Amino acid sequence: MSDLITLYDIPSQLPEQAWSPNVWKARFSLNLKGLKYKTVWVEFPDIEALYKQLSLEPTEPRVPKYTLPVIHDPSTNRAISNSVEIARYLDATYPATTLLFPPGSEALQGIEDRNAFESLQYIMLPITCVNLNPVSETYYRRTRETRYGKRLEELSPIGLQREEHWKRVQEAFGVVASLLEGKKFVLGDTISFADVTIASWVLWIKRSIGAQSQEWKDIEEWNGGRWSTYIAQFKEYEKVIV
Known part of the structure; x- marks a missing residue:
């Protein structure tokens, strides 16, 4: 099994494919922390199946709604959705890297x-x-x-x-x-x-x-x-x- 974090993103026809602002929040977070990861591209109709594969609850359970970004970290075998929750997870799991939520910054x-x-x-x-x-x-x-x-x-x-x-x-x-x-x-x-x-x-x-x-x-x-x-x-x- 790869020891790289996987970032799931939605491809496009733009150069380098990446476009989504919410996924960019997760990508910037990973890049700022210098963490090793890979990108896996998931088209919109396939996001729900990805959630089920990773045993993730929908982003909005009442709808239900399935969104990216999602990351999977093999070091903890955790899958996390939502860019804010991903950033908090990365801070908690890799505290020696750049903190995305420095003390006093939450407000x-x-x-x-x-x-x-x-x-x-x-x-x-x-x-x-x-x-x-x-x-x-x-x-x-x-x-x-x-x-x-x-x-x-x-x-x-x-x-x-x-x-x-x-x-x-x-x-x-x-x-x-x-x-x-x-x-x-x-x-x-x-x-x-x-x-x-x-x-x-x-x-x-x-x-x-x-x-x-x-x-x-x-x-x-x-x-x-x-x-x-x-x-x-x-x-x-x-x-x-x-």
């Missing part, structure tokens, strides 16, 4: 703005769908259009509605930028899971809409150019290890 971890998150979802879901492999694209479109009651392309059409969505996202970025004022990271010079969360969302946008797109170039100018500088600090941790 800063839940920094996501729900309204901005919804606005970003409306923009990003259609883009993400197109980037997926055909088998996952079909599943993704069907489940998301059932959830929202409309075609994905109708969530944030070009025009005033899309501009309003970007405005809400920009406002939320401004709030996060205020947490980083005069600092490299949320806690100062110490990286934490709060930074992993921010970087994962920023990277999802950059990789999905393209670094050469006008929308990404606009984001690079927000908050005095904060975001291109911020994400550059994570470049060495963007490794997609297969």
Whole structure:
């Protein structure tokens, strides 16, 4: 049996395949800690079977809902889902590595703005769908259009509605930028899971809409150019290890 941790991720047609912000949280966590792992790609329709194979409970039992990331650690024979729980597990199991939850940092971890998150979802879901492999694209479109009651392309059409969505996202970025004022990271010079969360969302946008797109170039100018500088600090941790 391999002694490597396995990170389960959803493939795409993007370079290096990795795209999901939630899986990026787990990948950044592993890379920051310098832990040895491998990536196994799982298409959307196959995630439920993976959970059953690993004897994992659904992410949301009432629905039920099955999501990635998931890791399996052969050293403890544990399978863990949910990026936050994965990070906590890695801190507890490998305490000699970089701590993702340094003492006193818990209050800063839940920094996501729900309204901005919804606005970003409306923009990003259609883009993400197109980037997926055909088998996952079909599943993704069907489940998301059932959830929202409309075609994905109708969530944030070009025009005033899309501009309003970007405005809400920009406002939320401004709030996060205020947490980083005069600092490299949320806690100062110490990286934490709060930074992993921010970087994962920023990277999802950059990789999905393209670094050469006008929308990404606009984001690079927000908050005095904060975001291109911020994400550059994570470049060495963007490794997609297969």
